[in-house]
Amino acid sequence: MAEISLQSLVPHAEGPVASLYLVAPPAGGRTAVLKVYPQPLDRRTYNAVEAEQARLAGLRTASSVVLVDSLDDLPDGRTGLRTEFCPQSLPGLVAEGPLPIGDVVILGQILASVLSDAHEIGLVHGGITPANVLERASGQPALSDFGVALRLRFPRDLMGDAAYTAPEVLRNGELSEQADVYGLGAVLQLALTARSPFPARTGETADDVVLRVLREPVPPVSGRDVPSALTSLLQRMMAKEPADRPEAAEVVRELEALIQAPDPASDDDLDFDDFRDELASARITPASAPPTPLAKPVRKPSRKWKKPSKSVVIVAAAVVSLLAVVPVMMQPGHQRSAPKASPPASVPPVPAPTQPSVAPAVQLELKPPKDNGTSVLLEWTSSKPLIFAVYLAEQGGKGAQTTYRGRGTSMTVKVTPGLKYCFEVQGTDATAIYVSKPQPIRGATCDN
Incomplete structure (x- = not known):
């Protein structure tokens, strides 16, 4: 638990039970929010918060949760929860x-x-x-x-x-x-x-x-x-x-x-x-008071939470068709060839879609994975908001597997110590499919 000075806090908002402050970032850092409670946390609550946050961080969908980065002590005895700043x-x-x-x-x-x-x-x-x-x-x-x-x-x-x-x-x-x-x-x-x-x-x-x-x-x-x-x-x-x-x-x-x-x-x-x-x-509810009329109809632009059109819902449904570009374990010097293995019996074959176009302007990059022994942290960047699918291939396994589908840009994957893996990210913007360069761990050789 770190201690933070009151001078570094900028009042932001008042909640029903806690006060929100902005914390100025250090050089090269990011602005954070400190949610300050009126009293210190007792040991039982402190331990319970830590346990909850650890379990949340392990969720497949943890990238859609605002996690607590740290619990900080204030000089006046109060406790604050530090999180990322969402504007x-x-x-x-x-x-x-x-x-x-x-x-x-x-x-x-x-x-x-x-x-x-x-x-x-x-x-x-x-x-x-x-x-x-x-x-x-x-x-x-x-x-x-x-x-x-x-x-x-x-x-x-x-x-x-x-x-x-x-x-x-x-x-x-x-x-x-x-x-x-x-x-x-x-x-x-x-x-x-x-x-x-x-x-x-x-x-x-x-x-x-x-x-x-x-x-x-x-x-x-x-x-x-x-x-x-x-x-x-x-x-x-x-x-x-x-x-x-x-x-x-x-x-x-x-x-x-x-x-x-x-x-x-x-x-x-x-x-x-x-x-x-x-x-x-x-969109009115009969039992509610009618809304204030607008002066004219307003077309509100869609946000970045875009859903793929029907032609690209195949990214989720046609996993088997996409496995042709998923990282494949190979021996050194082996040439790329189409996979001969048939799709798993539990996944019905899907008719091949029209070949998507690949726009060079969209840059999708998977960073080198961080191997933690029993888990691997994957992070990727994209020059455009996309819906992503993350694949991994395990040496000696049954082929590539989908481990994530969503809009986040990081996730933690559970792995078996000692085995070699390759990872790849694919993304779609409803008009094309973009593929990252596969990344290996533990000396695996991935097909490019």
């Missing part, structure tokens, strides 16, 4: 109106994937609100304030975020996987409509909002530009009874299906790159 949060993103539908679906898929992975190992977020959905300087979304240890040590007043809080949490403080799903559904409804599921009415108190959350069904999102499958999913995610909500893994599957397929109730495909944002103001 934007969801409330700021929706300040000018609803987000494009495609962005909302991609955002939901990213956050639900994090929750699914965390729930699988017994971790609960415990307080998903719009303020905890951040956008990094790179433009990618991430989920912050993950874990229950600090929530138990410093309970917050739920009144301010009642509209995003599951009924059972308001009743008895129960933090659970089902409550996480409810919070995610409420956050996505805000992204889709620019209003909370239970906006305060004129003359209403915070207690009145709580009563509506406990008693009234969540008004469905309407508007003919909203896929019926998305409306239905949000309704189930915010069901009053926890048992009626889908698990996070099911939310991931349904959002991915929505990404890859047209809405059954519509004659048109859901176009994530050119959808009809002039209809955004029609």
Whole structure:
């Protein structure tokens, strides 16, 4: 635990239980955020936070989580959690109106994937609100304030975020996987409509909002530009009874299906790159007060959370077809040749897509892997935001395997000590597939 001086802190924001400060970076460093709690952490809470963060760092989707870099002591005895600085949060993103539908679906898929992975190992977020959905300087979304240890040590007043809080949490403080799903559904409804599921009415108190959350069904999102499958999913995610909500893994599957397929109730495909944002103001909920009319329809540009078009969804589906350019273990001096092995039986063959074009302007580079014995840290850079797939090939193994698919630019891969591996990153921008130079560890020879 490091000690930090008060003079180095710049006030940034006040949260319900903690104060946020910006920490000026050292030469060549990055700006950080210090979340300072009103009292020191006791040993039990400190150990619990460390354990939560270690488990979060091991998630496949850890790149979409704002992790704690360190716990710092202040001279006045308070404790701060140091994290990366994310310049934007969801409330700021929706300040000018609803987000494009495609962005909302991609955002939901990213956050639900994090929750699914965390729930699988017994971790609960415990307080998903719009303020905890951040956008990094790179433009990618991430989920912050993950874990229950600090929530138990410093309970917050739920009144301010009642509209995003599951009924059972308001009743008895129960933090659970089902409550996480409810919070995610409420956050996505805000992204889709620019209003909370239970906006305060004129003359209403915070207690009145709580009563509506406990008693009234969540008004469905309407508007003919909203896929019926998305409306239905949000309704189930915010069901009053926890048992009626889908698990996070099911939310991931349904959002991915929505990404890859047209809405059954519509004659048109859901176009994530050119959808009809002039209809955004029609996404109203019947039980809510109508939004302030816009002077004219506003077309809101899509963010960087772009979904590949149908022609490039093959990056996820046609893994077998792409293995021809995945790193292959070879003996020194062996010439590159097409792989003769047939696809694994568990992966059905996929018709070969039209040969994608490769734009030289996009530079995708996989850095030399950092071998830690039982794990390898992979980091890569791209001159353009892409959706990435990471492959590894193990010497003596059954061929290349997909270990990651998403928008992050780093991950940790578990490996077997003593074995040789090759790694490769592929990316797509919905028009082409870009391939990095493969990188070896432990003397492996990779096909270029």
